[in-house]
Structures are given as C-alpha cells and as structure tokens.
C-alpha cells in the first residue's frame with residue numbers, strides 16, 4: 001500500500017534507515033546474529049521480510065516512486081535496513097535482471113524525492129551526509145551546493161539530459177555550483193547505479209532464495225511490463241533491420257532494461273512513426289525501460305505523434321543527436337555490438353544529415369508527415385492513424 005508522507009529531519013540512525021545503501025548502515029544491526037537463512041526463515045525477521053516484499057512490489061508497480069511505501073511508517077531503522085537487504089537478496093536471485101533495475105530506479109527516486117522536498121539547512125545537511133557517504137562530497141553555500149569538478153563529471157556523465165552537460169554548469173575555480181534539486185538528481189543517479197548492480201551470490205543461496213520466495217518472484221514477474229516481440233506494424237512495412245545505428249542502439253538500450261535519456265526517448269518516438277510504426281508498436285519499444293509506465297508512455301507517444309494538429313514532431317537531425325551523444329558515429333568506443341563498431345559507411349563516409357535519410361537510402365519507406373488541416377497521413381497500408389486527442393491504440 002502507498003501513501004504520501006512529509007519528510008522530517010533525520011537523526012544519525014534514521015539516516016541509515018532511510019538510506020540503507022550508505023556505507024556504515026550495517027552498524028544498525030551490529031550485535032544481531034543474522035544470516036541469510038535466518039533473514040529468510042526466522043519469525044524474528046518477519047517484519048523485515050514483509051517490508052522488503054512491500055518495497056519490491058511497490059517498485060514493480062511504480063518505478064517512479066510517486067507514492068511512498070505505507071509499510072515504512074513506524075518501521076524501526078534496523079528493520080528498514082534488513083528489509084533493504086532482503087529485497088536486494090531476492091532481486092539478485094531473480095531469473096531476470098529487469099525487476100532489480102526497476103527496483104533500483106524506484107529506490108533512487110524515493111531518495112532523491114526526499115532530498116528535493118526538504119528545505120533550507122535540513123536539505124543541505126542531508127544532501128551533504130548522503131554525498132559524503134557516497135564519496136562525492138557536496139558542500140552548502142549561500143547560492144546552492146558545490147561539488148568538485150571531478151565528482152560532477154563522474155556523477156553527471158551517465159545523465160544524458162542536455163541540462164547536465166558541463167558547458168551549461170556554473171563552474172567556479174574547480175567546483176560546480178548547483179541548485180539543491182540538481183544535486184539530488186546527481187545523487188539519484190549514483191544511487192541507481194549502485195543498486196542496479198546485482199550482489200554476487202553463491203548458487204546454493206540463489207536456490208534457497210528462489211525456493212523460499214517463489215510466490216513473491218512469481219508475483220513480481222507477473223507485474224513486470226512484457227516486451228512485445230513485434231517488429232513491424234501495418235503488414236510488414238516497418239523495417240527495423242534498416243534502421244540507422246543510432247536508432248538501433250536506442251532500441252537495444254531499452255530492450256536490455258537500461259535507461260535511455262530524455263533526448264533519446266524523444267528521438268525514438270519521433271522516428272518510429274515516420275518509419276511506419278503504429279502507436280502500439282511505439283509504446284512497445286519502451287516496455288523494457290526500467291521506469292516504464294504504460295499510461296504515461298501512451299500519453300507521451302500520443303503527444304509526440306499528434307503534435308501540431310496531427311503532424312507530429314520532426315525527428316531530430318544527426319547534428320542534434322550528436323550533440324546529445326546519441327549518434328553511433330560518436331563515442332564509438334562504447335559501442336556494444338559488432339553492428340555499431342562496423343563504422344557503417346552511410347554514417348561515417350556519407351556524412352548524413354538525418355536518420356530518416358539513412359532509412360530511406362537503406363530501402364526503408366519513410367511516411368510523410370501529415371497535413372495540419374487534415375491530420376496525420378494514412379499509414380502505408382492505408383489504415384487511418386489515431387486522431388489527435390484520441391487514445392493511442
């Protein structure tokens with residue numbers, strides 16, 4: 001069950017209960033002779049298991065952690081800590097990494113939401129405490145929080161949003177000065193990355209956890225958004241194998257359950273309809289995202305594809321994708337597949353201006369944008385697309 005909760009300043013032990021991933025949080029259970037087996041089986045740890053199950057299921061339902069977990073209310077700091085360990089143990093034993101990634105998103109967002117919602121000195125002190133423990137010190141100053149340049153680069157590098165690029169920061173003598181909200185966002189990313197790493201477990205431990213928590217793991221699997229193995233829309237018009245490397249990489253990122261930047265999500269949603277995808281196919285492309293929410297995705301896809309009276313947004317050009325680090329031609333050292341590393345001659349030698357140009361040159365059919373007076377064009381198969389304001393099918 002989930003409720004809204006107003007944050008209150010934390011004493012040192014509550015800090016570890018609220019942020020159980022921080023080094024030092026294990027001090028909460030010092031003196032308790034717990035083991036993996038006792039945590040999984042003994043009645044003394046029943047409340048920790050119940051809270052751990054609640055935080056796992058809450059994340060499966062709502063990775064954006066809009067609501068807090070009601071079972072947290074009144075839970076002692078050591079129970080919170082053990083519930084966190086229990087959740088990590090169960091998710092590290094899950095057959096698929098997707099629930100762990102989704103949980104990492106929810107837990108990190110819950111932490112950053114709390115940090116954002118605090119005010120004044122309390123906010124600055126809690127950000128400082130969390131940042132110190134994560135070895136990325138931040139210090140309060142009259143006009144915000146300051147973080148060393150080297151730490152800023154490390155924390156912000158995985159955040160692809162343009163607002164976090166170094167050139168847009170207030171850089172002063174080796175430190176970056178941030179608003180507290182941005183500092184909380186940086187810490188969110190650091191927490192997410194930490195929690196998304198599965199803890200190494202011996203095979204016999206995995207077997208034990210799977211046996212003891214089979215019902216919970218089944219429930220989690222049932223609540224996860226299912227990737228839909230559909231690759232074409234409207235009778236085979238869509239040709240994913242002819243997509244440019246940048247778009248292929250964006251789709252793979254989502255399919256692997258990894259995060260894709262806002263700019264990447266927009267580029268993909270704007271590209272797919274022009275390549276012939278219907279609304280349902282576009283929504284399906286996002287199902288693997290760790291923070292996937294079906295209703296929000298449908299709303300956003302509808303907004304992008306029906307913008308300006310049904311014409312839809314124009315997909316970003318290569319130069320724009322390059323500026324967001326999304327062009328496969330740039331940063332090729334991080335390319336994940338042989339296809340990315342093959343230096344596709346169309347991208348590397350022809351100096352394309354637009355991903356749709358690539359798709360067309362490879363033999364794909366590009367759907368023209370609609371007339372704002374008449375709405376979006378028919379799909380290449382002749383079926384009418386969704387009208388503005390209608391719910392995407």
Ligand code: SF4
Nearest residue numbers: 244246318327328347
């Ligand atoms: S050159 Fe253009 S089409 Fe090719 S990977 Fe880069 S952004 Fe995509």
